[in-house]
Amino acid sequence: MAANNRRSIKELNAPNSDQQPLCITFTDTEDNFELKSGLIHLLPSFHGLAGEDPHKHLKEFHVVCAGMKPHGITDEQLFLRAFPFSLKDKAKDWLYYLPSGSIETWADMKQQFLQRFFPASRATHLRKEIYGIRQSNGESLYEYWERFKALVASYPHHQFTESLLIQYFYEGLSGMDRRMVDAASGGSLIENFGRGTTPNLHHGGKLQAIWISY
Known part of the structure; x- marks a missing residue:
């Protein structure tokens, strides 16, 4: 009997999910x-795990929605309606626990999500990884370059200049690959930066030609 009473009290005090308003305020x-x-x-699915990249999730979400937007619906309307369906497990729980009416625009959603x-702690960690990157033993120049680009892309607002990023990449190279890069650049890659011979991080430039040749 006591157990039944406890269950009844618990059930009576449990919130009614049907009556809980969603955190998103939708227009008519x-x-x-x-x-x-x-x-x-x-x-795409985002579970809220430590190793997941929220910026990458937003990019993939945009790509899918852009290709399947209903006629007469704005991006803002579609993004707000569709985004909850991309969240799973802990990430979906987070959304459900946000205060009612706390999200009115897609900008609100992205801000809260990020x-x-x-x-900030993750941003600080990634900044340290970017300026402290080092080529691993047995890692090819191509693999190192791809890892570096992925690391930079995981933190779009890193605030490093292009010249600093190239410097961090260059300083992390192994001795042999650094000499290879210098040779392909016609001298020290860093010294040549001012003469416009530095590769663009987003397209590969001269570095792309280096690993194709080796």
Whole structure:
């Protein structure tokens, strides 16, 4: 009997999920359109795990939505309606626990999402990884370059200049690959930076030609 009473009290005090308003405030237009199942199935998934990249998730989310936007619906409306379907497990729990009406725009959603899953501590850690990067033993120049680009892309707001990024990459090279890069650049890569011979981080430039040749 006591156990039944305890269960009854617990049930009576449990919140009614049907009555909990969502954190997102939708407009009348957003309430009147339905997402296609095909779009929902194509959305990337974000679980809120420590190793996941929230910036990459947002990029992938944008790509999918851009290719399947319903006629007459704005990006803002589509993003707000579709984004909850891309969240799983801990990430979805986070969204459900946000205060009612706390998100009114897509900018609000992105800000809240990044504040939760890309906190200042993670930003500081990534900045240290970028300026302290080193080529691993047995890691090819191509693999090192790709790892460096992925690291930089994981923190779009790193605030490092292009010249500093090239310097960090160069200083982390092994002795042999550094000499290879210098030879392909017609001298020290860093010294040549002012003469416009430094590769662009986003396209590879001269470095792309180096690993194709070796």
